[in-house]
Amino acid sequence: MSFPWANEYKPSHPFMQWMDEKLPLPRFMYNAIGAGYPVPRNLNYMWNFGVLAGFCLVIQIVTGVILAMHYAANADVAFNSTEHIMRDVNWGWLMRYAHANGASAFFVVVYTHIFRGFYYSSYKAPREMVWLLGVAIFLLMMATAFMGYVLPWGQMSFWGAKVITGLFGAIPLVGEPLQHWLLGGFSPDNAALNRFFSLHFLLPFVILGVVILHIWALHIPGSSNPTGVEIKTESDTVPFHPYYTAKDGFGLGVFLVLYCAMVFFFPNALGHPDNYIQANPMQTPAHIVPEWYFWPFYAILRAFTTDFILSAKLWGVLAMFSAILVWFFLPWLDKSPVRSGTYRPLFRKFFYVLLIDVLVLGYCGGAPAQEPYLMVSQIAAIYYFLHFLVILPIVSSIERPDPLPFSITEAVLGNDDAAAIKA
Amino acid sequence: MSQDAGTAAPAGHETEGVRRRDFINIAAVSAAGVGGIATLVPLISQMAPSADVRAESSTEIDISAIAPGQAIKAVFRKQPVFIRNLTPAEIAAAEAVDVSSLRDPQSLKDRTxxxxKNWLITMGVCTHLGCVPLGSGEGEVKGDFGGYYCPCHGSTYDTAARIRKGPAPKNLEVPEYAFSSDTIVKIG
Amino acid sequence: MIRIFSILAGLAFSFVLALSFVFEAVGTAKDGLPNTVESNFHEHPGALKLASDGLFGKFDKQQLQRGFAVYQGVCQNCHSLKFVAFRDLKALGYDDDEVKAIAKQYQVPAYNAATGEVKTQPGKPTDHFPPVVYGGKGAPPDLSLITKSRHGGAAYVHSLLLGYQNQPAELLKKFPDAKTPEGLFYNPYFANLNIAMPPPLTADGQVTYAPGNPPATKEQMAQDVSAFLVWTAEPNLAERHQKGWPVVLFLLLATVLAYMAKRNVWADKH
Structure with missing residues (x-):
């Protein structure tokens, strides 16, 4: 948008000219995701995941609004109404499986998007605001997903609601009243189910709003790229449309093949069998686990088993929330002038360790709360905090980065476009 | 997308190649369109009546307990249906009317x-604006013509449930039904 | 400044985690890894092949009817099937009259508006299978969703039904306290090894199959009822598989086209 060579919107049809004068919405779209937005020419397929995440949000909102037409948020009938959707509503099974697996797909896409950000240091200036809004979206997603999982009112729904609101009970002094306030009772029941339904319907639209801000903030400096070198000339860029619409279209196709294969052939592979048992406040399932996308954070929560000044429970809660909140500080913790991990050999090694570390944490979070998983998750959690809070600040000051290419064009073609440099 | 993609192709290529490219680009965009439209099918049809509702689109009702002169209000498709066992006097009253003088000309024979002939089965939904007329329950007002009387806007029906007075345009609707036996009637 | 603060916070979390780790490690060194009866003797369900398995799976209606016969002859004394309506049985190949006759065999609770009482009346096709009153030991679960609500699904049901046995001598030697309590039954496929349900399939021919079906051996009955319970849990499974194929194949084609279109668009930039 801020590039002088960006294509200008020139409507040819008189109606579009009229429209452009009264309400320049087509112009806005043209400049945002059309030919009017110059994008670095060297984006790799890791840059597809932003568009995919937006698509997932649309899937979730559409299927979610439909499910809400058939679902009843009452503790007596919620489970039955879910089965009614599965058995009697026309295409209801498809809507519900699309929504449940849509949540998983959304998290797969967003985790990839976040780790793309880690590797290429997408959080660095001038894109700090893009990053901060992104972390805010992720937090909203987690809240939305958690409340959505409560709605079918199965065993995992109920005990998930009880355990997660129990986390707030760890806060000194106000903990217990706060938990009762959140639930509207002493234990999850109608009041909790109804407010979770209301908020689960509301939050996706809040997410949509923050997503718009996220994209707006992105368009001010323009997209980052795999070299991390800023755009210098027109030859470094291509218009978003048709180049990246075509590339995103292909990425979307691959995503949809995988997603639909899950929905139609393995719809319950990522769910937990216990959630097909109706909620029973008198009996806890043998092994409570949240949905897979919460496992790494759940492992961190459980890793604290010893009281030290504060109770182990409070440490766990603090650490779990800190594990995400620390992402907010990344732009100021990693001060290396080089962005891309490709040119930062030491940083890159630690990045891969982090990737494995989070996978290990995820595995431990889904495993039963016993040895050896606890000890493994303790080691992994130590690395997690050291990585962001200690290693990144130190590495960024001692590391000697590899030489950067002069420009994006040079990185792509091996030499620069002579005409472009003159220009 | 296809058009821009076509112009983005560098000049100097053989026309054959350009044509092939255009074809692929158009095909890709068309596939996206077809997929998008196909997706609308489940999104729209999910709002149609679900299987449990459709299963209740016909109802069997035991009429053995209805004595002559009595009526019951049964449920059919979540709406009231009146089942009335007419007395000979009521039948005579209905048959005495000159059919051609009616707003909605139908004889009792047409409606049973x-x-x-003694079993008058009609929807309990006033043809004016959908209220439930009185007259099926014991002690309810039956109106001037001894049939049904709608309290909302004063439509009055006779003993064959034909409209005789008031704003309703049609006789009370006779649903599709059949006698499974002398005592069981299947509506719908 | 922010970095000094962050390093201190990171070290604090790490220190408490390390402390937890040390205590855990000492505890584990003393007690060893968890070693319970369940971790030693619980068995995972054996393999079970059903027509509904796999990407092309659909239901074998004959088998579902046999499985329904087993449910009626054996399971339904204690287990309800509340999410299934009689009308759903048409999917098993019964016609309208047969469904009506099946529904009539059951007494379904009905509210009588005239008397204000809840009485039972013979079921109609639109009714669901009625609740089952059970006064014995344990709490027999509703079976509608059983194959979706247990790890292992149908294979679990199949193995559990045939898995009753005497407690191994080795178990009692290793865990002398773990003797199966009075009134429970040892079954290594059950999560805690001791199940309240008495062995349901006791003899071959316990259920009479209609002519033209394989003999009702215990193995056959266990397979058939497992297949039936896959259907009760997921009546749309066959439709889902059948609709999934065209969708995925269409998407594959569209993706190939999208890839070729993408190559066309980028032809001059690489």
């Missing part, structure tokens, strides 16, 4: 089954 062969040989079951």
């Amino acid at each position: 089954k062969e040989g079951k």
Whole structure:
């Protein structure tokens, strides 16, 4: 948008000219995701995941609004109404499986998007605001997903609601009243189910709003790229449309093949069998686990088993929330002038360790709360905090980065476009 | 997308190649369109009545307990249906009317089954604006014509449930039904 | 400044985690890894092949009817099937009259508006299978969703039904306290090894199959009822598989086209 060579919107049809004068919405779209937005020419397929995440949000909102037409948020009938959707509503099974697996797909896409950000240091200036809004979206997603999982009112729904609101009970002094306030009772029941339904319907639209801000903030400096070198000339860029619409279209196709294969052939592979048992406040399932996308954070929560000044429970809660909140500080913790991990050999090694570390944490979070998983998750959690809070600040000051290419064009073609440099 | 993609192709290529490219680009965009439209099918049809509702689109009702002169209000498709066992006097009253003088000309014979003239089965939904008329329950007002009387806007029906007075345009609707036996009637 | 603060916070979390780790490690060194009866003797369900398995799976209606016969002859004394309506049985190949006759065999609770009482009346096709009153030991679960609500699904049901046995001598030697309590039954496929349900399939021919079906051996009955319970849990499974194929194949084609279109668009930039 801020590039002088960006294509200008020139409507040819008189109606579009009229429209452009009264309400320049087509112009806005043209400049945002059309030919009017110059994008670095060297984006790799890791840059597809932003568009995919937006698509997932649309899937979730559409299927979610439909499910809400058939679902009843009452503790007596919620489970039955879910089965009614599965058995009697026309295409209801498809809507519900699309929504449940849509949540998983959304998290797969967003985790990839976040780790793309880690590797290429997408959080660095001038894109700090893009990053901060992104972390805010992720937090909203987690809240939305958690409340959505409560709605079918199965065993995992109920005990998930009880355990997660129990986390707030760890806060000194106000903990217990706060938990009762959140639930509207002493234990999850109608009041909790109804407010979770209301908020689960509301939050996706809040997410949509923050997503718009996220994209707006992105368009001010323009997209980052795999070299991390800023755009210098027109030859470094291509218009978003048709180049990246075509590339995103292909990425979307691959995503949809995988997603639909899950929905139609393995719809319950990522769910937990216990959630097909109706909620029973008198009996806890043998092994409570949240949905897979919460496992790494759940492992961190459980890793604290010893009281030290504060109770182990409070440490766990603090650490779990800190594990995400620390992402907010990344732009100021990693001060290396080089962005891309490709040119930062030491940083890159630690990045891969982090990737494995989070996978290990995820595995431990889904495993039963016993040895050896606890000890493994303790080691992994130590690395997690050291990585962001200690290693990144130190590495960024001692590391000697590899030489950067002069420009994006040079990185792509091996030499620069002579005409472009003159220009 | 296809058009821009076509112009983005560098000049100097053989026309054959350009044509092939255009074809692929158009095909890709068309596939996206077809997929998008196909997706609308489940999104729209999910709002149609679900299987449990459709299963209740016909109802069997036991009429053995209805004595002559009595009526019951049964449920059919979540709406009231009146089942009335007419007395000979009521039948005579209905048959005495000159059909051509009616707003919605129908004889009692038209509105009942062969040989079951005493069983008047109609929807309990006023044809004016959908209220439930009185007259099926014991002690309810039956109106000036001894049939049904709608309290909302004063439509009055006779003993064959034909509209005689008031704003309703049509006689009370006779649903599709059949006698499974002498005591069981299947509506719908 | 922010970095000094962050390093201190990171070290604090790490220190408490390390402390937890040390205590855990000492505890584990003393007690060893968890070693319970369940971790030693619980068995995972054996393999079970059903027509509904796999990407092309659909139901074998004959088998579902046999499985329904087993449910009626054996399971339904204690287990309800509340999410299934009689009308759903048409999917098993019964016609309208047969469904009506099946529904009539059951007494379904009905509210009588005239008397204000809840009485039972013979079921109609639109009714669901009625609740089952059970006064014995344990709490027999509703079976509608059983194959979706247990790890292992149908294979679990199949193995559990045939898995009753005497407690191994080795178990009692290793865990002398773990003797199966009075009134429970040892079954290594059950999560805690001791199940309240008495062995349901006791003899071949316990259920009479209609002519033209394989003999009702215990193995056959266990397979058939497992297949039936896959259907009760997921009546749309066959439709889902059948609709999934065209969708995925269409998407594959569209993706190939999208890839070729993408190559066309980028032809001059690489």
